[in-house]
Amino acid sequence: MTVAVRSTRRAAPRKPSTQSMWRRELARGKSVLIGVIAAVVLVIIWYLLTLPGGLIQPLFLPPPQGVATQFITMLSEPYLGSTLWGHAIASLGVVLEAWALGGIIGIPLGIAVAWWKRARWIVWPLFQLIRPVPPLAWIPLAIVWLGIGDVARVAVVFVAALVPWVMNSIEAVRSIDPLLVSAARTLGASEPQILMRVVVRTGLPTILAGARIALGNAWTTLVAAEMLAATAGLGFVALNASRVLDLDTLLVAMGTIGILGAALSILISSAAQWIAPWAED
Amino acid sequence: MNTTVIKTGAPMREADMNDATPKMEIRGVSKTYTTRKSETYALETTDLSIGTGEFVTIVGPSGCGKSTLMMIAAGLEEPSTGEILVDGSPAGPAGPKRSVVFQRFALFPSETVAQNIGFGLSVAHVSKVERTERIKEQLTLMGLEQFRNSYPKELSGGMQQRVAIARALIVRPEILLMDEPFAALDAQTRTVMQEEVSRLHRRMQSTVFFITHSVEEAVYLADRVVVMSKRPGRIKKEISIPHDAPWRTGDIEDAMTYGDFNELRKEIWDLVREEITTH
Amino acid sequence: MTQIKSASSTRNRSVRVASQPFVYGAVTLLCVLAAWFLATDVLHLVGSSFLPSPVTVIATLFGLTVQPFAGATLMGHLGLSLARWALGVGAGILLGVLLGIVLAWLPPVRAAVTPIFEVLRYIPPFAWVPIAVLWLGASMSAQALVVFIAAFPPCVINTQLGVSTVDPILTNAARTLGAPPMTILRRVVVPVAAPSIFTGARIAVSNGWMALVGAELIVGKEGLGFLIAQGQFNGDVAMIFVGIIVIGIVGTLIDFLIARAEVWTLPWKTDSK
Structure with a gap:
């Protein structure tokens, strides 16, 4: 998937565009207000459409208050073995484990591939072999080989996270200005010093961008993995709820997946800001 | 201020000027780039000596191989023939004996001004106490105290180049190599920086090898101007500038008011122009 | 000396990551294929219900x-x-x-x-x-x-x-x-x-x-x-x-x-x- 490195470009913040009669920027307060109104209107439409005898049957889309009630209930009452908290923690545990493992292996691998020829000859072809296959396609193999326990899920999510970790670590080394390496050398730095202090440190923002993509990929893949092989977790809840046509629970699971995904993304972005405050923005 | 601490290399004495061993010697150096299809002569066999405490500038048309010569002198590129001597012995790989100031600053973006300046000391495992002391001296010398904790991206071009110069000076190089250091700066900043480098050189008696494409800059700063031909580069002429030239104490704008300065400038410009217009 | 060489070629060697010599890639892949073949059909190290031989995979295909x-x-x-x-x-x-x-x-x-x-x-x-x-x-x-x-x-x-x-x-x-x-x-x-x-x-x-x-x-x-x-x-x-x-x-x-x-x-x- 070329997504890995390319998405860093997508993530680049927009340049503020100069004013033009065509697309006049709104004041910040005004645009927040419009956003809030739009969201409220959407919920009201949802509510009206799902009123008893309304246009949409609850089997197709349940009313918002039903979803909200179910959400609150699930926070305290177990559903399929644990509360919503329990399922969320199960999901987060697998994701963070696989994501961290991906970083521990992916960063040195990417740096090695970009820095040493020999490593590249061995690792790169294998990596290219694995890369085009969507991580999900490994799930059946992982289940056959590793069973339906945590290990299989961690393995699949790990593969999903590994690709951006490696790609961005490679990119981090590749995008180093050779002049910086020259400058370090004329100041007396040794090869290991150049690698650690100049190459890795300067490339840190790119690696951190990879970390963010890896976390997003991991979360996406985990949801699917939990639908195929799990006994807990939000994806497991979603699929089981849909099997018994329990749309309230299904929407609660989907919403929780979305909120946690957003929270992870925001967390890692602020962590990156904190770790590499010098990064070009 | 105690200038003996921050000076680069050995102090210049009269004896050094007459010393038979130059600070740096470029001996029989040439460079040919070989690709599978062709060979490109970048630099013809070149000999050049730079005395202790001397400020030598090289001017030439762009692409004449002067940057190649600089990279070889710094030890960052291998010559096809010849060798570089420092104090009479082979210089070896790049290192802090010959520190370089690059045109594009080459500051480490992830390090603060103080960390950038101290880079050469920390990789050499100089004690923290001494490091702090020497960084402080450089910050003072370059007027960078208030930026010590800033990152390079927060500084103007002129300030960034000050950091780069401080970073090159702190390791006490035998010779300071400067590769068109002011080419990326705006005109006013450049004038100020030229004057500062001139002042620094007079105060510290450092040995400097300086590449530029600006004839004024070359004449203004140098004890000796070396004119290079177009590619493949070779030394066309060397012109000594009087040690007591009156423009050395002012800035380059003042220098332009001196008749001698303008004559030298004209003479060198004519030499350079031949290289640009002839085929 | 090698140090100096690597300095000037830093850019080149990293750029080549994407388009690196085809040969080495092919050799590595052949090695993997050979190892796979050895482990399954020749030495029978793993069961076919765990990892089928490349021949079986091609036949299935x-x-x-x-x-x-x-x-x-x-x-x-x-x-x-x-x-x-x-x-x-x-x-x-x-x-x-x-x-x-x-x-x-x-x-x-x-x-x-x-x-x-x-x-x-x-x-x-x-x-x-x-x-x-x-x-x-x-x-x-x-x-x-x-x-x-x-x-x-x-x-x-x-x-x-x-x-x-x-x-x-x-x-x-x-x-x-x-x-x-x-x-x-x-x-x-x-x-x-x-x-x-x-x-x-x-x-x-x-x-x-x-x-x-x-x-x-x-x-x-x-x-x-x-x-x-x-x-x-x-x-x-x-x-x-x-x-x-x-x-x-x-x-x-x-x-x-x-x-x-x-x-x-x-x-x-x-x-x-």
């Missing part, structure tokens, strides 16, 4: 091209997968680009839509699989909807990004020359935004392929994802391998084709990689 499995041959499953994928990605790109342009050009719409879009964007495509099936049945359109959900956001984001980077000087210049809005859009905005739109389309295409495989794995009665799911269900590891190989090859081809398409349509954009 050819078997599937002639012998229908679950109602379709390999080509049939591939065709169905591609059709769902094309439907979802096509709709995603079309609507995504349109919405992207609207969001970039009409700030009130942007203010209204962006918060909702941002919230929904964080729900992964696979989380939509159950509800897509409830809405549309385990059909072509349910799978296509999941593909669409995966393909739509990158198109919106990149189109909006591309359009908003159009220099207002250009649009103003066009306006002073008397160009009507649609002409400005077509002749000024779209050419400038095109590379960014293509980036979005590329991400959409590979995201869509990934989503399709996942959706077919989770529900469905045909397609490549279904094939590997059945392989797992029946303990037929060779079939899982066949599915993975075909999915990988098709994914690579798709990515390659859109990269070519970008070069054809935007020849002025040199850094197409």
Whole structure:
């Protein structure tokens, strides 16, 4: 998937565009207000459409208050073995484990591939072999080989996270200005010093961008993995709820997946800001 | 201020000027780039000596191989023939004996001004106490105290180049190599920086090898101007500038008011122009 | 000396990562293939229910091209997968680009839509699989909807990004020359935004392929994802391998084709990689 490195470009913040009669920027307060109104209107439409005898049957889309009630209930009452908290923690545990493992292996691998020829000859072809296959396609193999326990899920999510970790670590080394390496050398730095202090440190923002993509990929893949092989977790809840046509629970699971995904993304972005405050923005 | 601490290399004495061993010697150096299809002569066999405490500038048309010569002198590129001597012995790989100031600053973006300046000391495992002391001296010398904790991206071009110069000076190089250091700066900043480098050189008696494409800059700063031909580069002429030239104490704008300065400038410009217009 | 050499070649050696010598890659791959063959057919280190030999995998591959499995041959499953994928990605790109342009050009719409879009964007495509099936049945359109959900956001984001980077000087210049809005859009905005739109389309295409495989794995009665799911269900590891190989090859081809398409349509954009 070329997504890995390319998405860093997508993530680049927009340049503020100069004013033009065509697309006049709104004041910040005004645009927040419009956003809030739009969201409220959407919920009201949802509510009206799902009123008893309304246009949409609850089997197709349940009313918002039903979803909200179910959400609150699930926070305290177990559903399929644990509360919503329990399922969320199960999901987060697998994701963070696989994501961290991906970083521990992916960063040195990417740096090695970009820095040493020999490593590249061995690792790169294998990596290219694995890369085009969507991580999900490994799930059946992982289940056959590793069973339906945590290990299989961690393995699949790990593969999903590994690709951006490696790609961005490679990119981090590749995008180093050779002049910086020259400058370090004329100041007396040794090869290991150049690698650690100049190459890795300067490339840190790119690696951190990879970390963010890896976390997003991991979360996406985990949801699917939990639908195929799990006994807990939000994806497991979603699929089981849909099997018994329990749309309230299904929407609660989907919403929780979305909120946690957003929270992870925001967390890692602020962590990156904190770790590499010098990064070009 | 105690200038003996921050000076680069050995102090210049009269004896050094007459010393038979130059600070740096470029001996029989040439460079040919070989690709599978062709060979490109970048630099013809070149000999050049730079005395202790001397400020030598090289001017030439762009692409004449002067940057190649600089990279070889710094030890960052291998010559096809010849060798570089420092104090009479082979210089070896790049290192802090010959520190370089690059045109594009080459500051480490992830390090603060103080960390950038101290880079050469920390990789050499100089004690923290001494490091702090020497960084402080450089910050003072370059007027960078208030930026010590800033990152390079927060500084103007002129300030960034000050950091780069401080970073090159702190390791006490035998010779300071400067590769068109002011080419990326705006005109006013450049004038100020030229004057500062001139002042620094007079105060510290450092040995400097300086590449530029600006004839004024070359004449203004140098004890000796070396004119290079177009590619493949070779030394066309060397012109000594009087040690007591009156423009050395002012800035380059003042220098332009001196008749001698303008004559030298004209003479060198004519030499350079031949290289640009002839085929 | 080697140190100095490596200094000047730092740039070169890193650039070559992408287009490194073909030979070494081939040698490494042959080694892997040989090791696989040795471990299974020659030394019998692992059972065939765990890792089938390459010969078995190839035999299964050819078997599937002639012998229908679950109602379709390999080509049939591939065709169905591609059709769902094309439907979802096509709709995603079309609507995504349109919405992207609207969001970039009409700030009130942007203010209204962006918060909702941002919230929904964080729900992964696979989380939509159950509800897509409830809405549309385990059909072509349910799978296509999941593909669409995966393909739509990158198109919106990149189109909006591309359009908003159009220099207002250009649009103003066009306006002073008397160009009507649609002409400005077509002749000024779209050419400038095109590379960014293509980036979005590329991400959409590979995201869509990934989503399709996942959706077919989770529900469905045909397609490549279904094939590997059945392989797992029946303990037929060779079939899982066949599915993975075909999915990988098709994914690579798709990515390659859109990269070519970008070069054809935007020849002025040199850094197409």
